[in-house]
Each structure stands twice: as C-alpha cells, then as structure tokens.
Amino acid sequence: xxxxxxxxxxxxxxxxxxxxxxxxxxxxxxxxxxxxxxxxxxxxxxxxxxxxxxxxxxxxxxxxxxxxxxxxxxxxxxxxxxxxxxxxxxxxxxxxxxxxxxxxxxxxxxx
Amino acid sequence: xxxxxxxxxxxxxxxxxxxxxxxxxxxxxxxxxxxxxxxxxxxxxxxxxxxxxxxxxxxxxxxxxxxxxxxxxxxxxxxxxxxxxxxxxxxxxxxxxxxxxxxxxxxxxxxxxxxxxxxxxxxxxxxxxxxxxxxxxxxxxxxxxxxxxxxxxxxxxxxxxxxxxxxxxxxxxxxxxxxxxxxxxxxxxxxxxxxxxxxxxxxxxxxxxxxxxxxxxxxxxxxxxxxxxxxxxxxxxxxxxxxxxxxxxxxxxxxxxxxxxxxxxxxxxxxxxxxxxxxxxxxxxxxxxxxxxxxxxxxxxxxxxxxxxxxxxxxxxxxxxxxxxxxxxxxxxxxxxxxxxxxxxxxxxxxxxxxxxxxxxxxxxxxxxxxxxxxxxxxxxxxxxxxxxxxxxxx
Numbered sequence: 001x002x003x004x005x006x007x008x009x010x011x012x013x014x015x016x017x018x019x020x021x022x023x024x025x026x027x028x029x030x031x032x033x034x035x036x037x038x039x040x041x042x043x044x045x046x047x048x049x050x051x052x053x054x055x056x057x058x059x060x061x062x063x064x065x066x067x068x069x070x071x072x073x074x075x076x077x078x079x080x081x082x083x084x085x086x087x088x089x090x091x092x093x094x095x096x097x098x099x100x101x102x103x104x105x106x107x108x109x110x111x
Numbered sequence: 112x113x114x115x116x117x118x119x120x121x122x123x124x125x126x127x128x129x130x131x132x133x134x135x136x137x138x139x140x141x142x143x144x145x146x147x148x149x150x151x152x153x154x155x156x157x158x159x160x161x162x163x164x165x166x167x168x169x170x171x172x173x174x175x176x177x178x179x180x181x182x183x184x185x186x187x188x189x190x191x192x193x194x195x196x197x198x199x200x201x202x203x204x205x206x207x208x209x210x211x212x213x214x215x216x217x218x219x220x221x222x223x224x225x226x227x228x229x230x231x232x233x234x235x236x237x238x239x240x241x242x243x244x245x246x247x248x249x250x251x252x253x254x255x256x257x258x259x260x261x262x263x264x265x266x267x268x269x270x271x272x273x274x275x276x277x278x279x280x281x282x283x284x285x286x287x288x289x290x291x292x293x294x295x296x297x298x299x300x301x302x303x304x305x306x307x308x309x310x311x312x313x314x315x316x317x318x319x320x321x322x323x324x325x326x327x328x329x330x331x332x333x334x335x336x337x338x339x340x341x342x343x344x345x346x347x348x349x350x351x352x353x354x355x356x357x358x359x360x361x362x363x364x365x366x367x368x369x370x371x372x373x374x375x376x377x378x379x380x381x382x383x384x385x386x387x388x389x390x391x392x393x394x395x396x397x398x399x400x401x402x403x404x405x406x407x408x409x410x411x412x413x414x415x416x417x418x419x420x421x422x423x424x425x426x427x428x429x430x431x432x433x434x435x436x437x438x439x440x441x442x443x444x445x446x447x448x449x450x451x452x453x454x455x456x457x458x459x460x461x462x463x464x465x466x467x468x469x470x471x472x473x474x475x476x477x478x479x480x481x482x483x484x485x486x487x488x489x490x491x492x493x494x495x496x497x498x499x500x501x502x503x504x505x506x
Binding site for chain 2: 013
C-alpha cells in the first residue's frame, strides 16, 4: 500500500480529490486493479516451460511473478489483479508453454 | 501608493514590460497579428539578458500552449500571448490548462476569426473560449492591459484559485495605439506579484507526482469538473482582493465591473473593452444635454459578475448591451445573454436590447453610440418596442 490511500475513492466528494487530477504519490498503480479488463487468461504448462523468463521480460504490466530467477508456482505465476490478458507472454514464449484461455468469472474487482 | 513613471507607449509594448517585471520562468509563444509585438519585444528583453526567462520558440500555438502546460506542471511560472486563429488553435489545450489547474497567464490581443480573413479587432476569439475554465480579464486601455497583467499573476497563483488567467486587450486599438501609461518600478512589482510556490511540481524529485491522469467511465471526471466550477466561483473574491490591493498600490480603480454616471442613470449601456471609452464620451455629452445616460464596463468576464451587474442596473429604464462578437443562432451576443440572465431574478427587470458592433474592426463611430442611447430613450418612453438583437451600423 502506498502513502496515498485510494481504497475508499468511490465515495470521495469532489473536494477530496487532489486538484487538477494530480496523483500526489508515486508507485500506487499497484493499488489500482486492472485485471477486470481481461477476457483471456494465461495458463502455463509446467511440463514444457523451460523457465527462460522471456514472458517476465515481455509482460507490459509486470504481472509475471519471479523470485530467485524462478517463476512463481501455480496459481501465483501470473498476478491476475493486473494481467490484462494481452497475450504477449503466450506469443513470445519460445516453447509455446503458455496458452490463453477464455475467462469465466471470478475476475478481480475494478476500482 | 507606489511611485510610478509615466510612459508614452503601446498596449503591446507595456504588456511585454509587465511580462519582464513578472519574471516568468518560461514563455512559449508563437507570433500572430496583433499580438506579435508582445512576444517580439519580450524575446528581445530575453536576448538582452534583462530577464531570466527560458523563451521557447515553437512552431504553432497548439505547441505554444502545450509547452506552457508542460512547463507549468513542472513547477514554472509561465506566461504567453496569442490572438485570434492562434487562440482558436489552442482550443484543446485551453481546457487542459484549466482542468490541470495550472496558473498560466496569457495575454490575448482580441482579433476577429476567419472567414473571411481579417486581422482587426473584435471579441470572437476570446468569446469562443469563454467557457474553457480560464479567468478572463478585459482591458479598456493600455494602462488596464498593464495593470491586468500584473494582477493576473497573484490571482492565478493564489493557492485557493490555481487557474489560468487570460488578459484581453483590443487588437490594434489598444495593442498598437500609443497611450499614456504609468508603470511601477521593478521592486514594487516583484513584491506585489510575489514568489510562486507550485503545489505539485514535476521537477520536485523528492515528491514525485503524476500529472495529466485518466478519470474515465466510473471515475471521478464529474467530481473534477465540479471542483473546477467551485474554484472559478471562489476566484471572484480573490480577483476582488488582488484588485483592491493593486488599486491601493497604483491609485487606479479596479472592479469586476466599473460604472460611470450610473447612480441616477435611466439609460445604460453595458460594454467590454476599448469601446467603453467611446460610450463614456457620448454619455458625458448626453448628460450635458440633460439625458440620464450611464455606462457599465465589464472588466472581469469570467467569473461573470452577475450580482454586481444586476445591482448596477437597478432602477434603469432601458439597457443596451454591446457585443463585439457573434453567437450565431443564439438570441444575441454572449454579453447580452449573460446580462439578460443576470437580470432575470431582479425585482425590477428593465427591457434589454443587444447591438452586435465593430466586427472585424468595423469602425465604432460616436454617432453610432449616440443612436443606441436614442433607441434606449424611445424604448424607455414606450415610443418603440425593444428589438432584441441588431447589427449596429452594418449596411
């Protein structure tokens, strides 16, 4: 959580917003859940994946989780609060270990 | 009262001098008639090293205002100037500057809009931008153009306001005619305009912020517009406060509206800009003939001084509003619509008529103004019915 708490933004009055639509604090985009924009979800095949991390480098939303140079284990591999389902990871994967599957329900809430 | 020096100078030249005295960090501008000599003279002042300003030569007014917005968001004091097609080309950035709450100060040398192409005075340019969220001040004379420029800085930068301010002067009539102007010394101006402390400067790397953000569907766009409305409404008190402080310093009056001979006036003309001088001259002649003529000049158009205008017009028998711009397809010109609306809730509602005049620099002769007062007299006595909007002096 950043210094600027926006968790209750939906109930703010006009006077509570920073003037000029300025975001007065850095690094708070992690608090802004964008996963709800997704219609397709990436699924990794752990058998074929070589852990080359090209998906991690390619992800425009930094939504591929890596620790100690290894991908996080399922179901934590992809941060679904921020993955927008663009499919770049699946497209870039050299061994075709990532498949995009249609989303059903249980999408994270969007602020 | 501050000691002052009297100069014989043009409106544009003295606005350039006011810019120098305000010491903006950044000026990004593109030359356009009749604003050109403001930026030309200011560029020379920069080249001579007489001000620390970063002067940005851009390729268009669209870029000029864009650069001003970027510089202002970075935390700079920013000034610029434009006119006519240039202001029109800035259209989208005007709304961005006010929406981002950036206290940019811009001089506008009022000029007609094409087509047909015309470089002379009318208020079509600024009236097209009247709802863009800028505070709008008008000058009648070169003196007022100088004064408005100095007042614009502390108004725009007031922590309760943080809105851009446009200071308008009539193209050629005020921008290019040599006039008598009193100017203050640099120390007095420096202390009056004060130092600018930006609220959210991009260059403040200790406190990183983000400007120009998204507030789309389901987001707080509506709430941001509401706070902008509240800010421009609240700016009225700041304009008055800064105006009163400047009046004390300069010895010259300042009001959102300025009235002449209105105490017992029966026939009133409401006017903006340089034509106020013509109207005042005719009203004085008519007073000598026993006609109770009066003049109301609007100096601050946004926020619109509706209450003050209604109070000034209390008791008059007929009102004529002079508009130096069209609002094609509307009941009349912009000032007419505002004036009629301001009077709607008044206890006594006088007949109000509208004259569109002087478009494209068309000459505003004294006999034309006199004919307006004659019409008002006929309306007041019931000889003729109010005729709504008319073109004054057009063939």
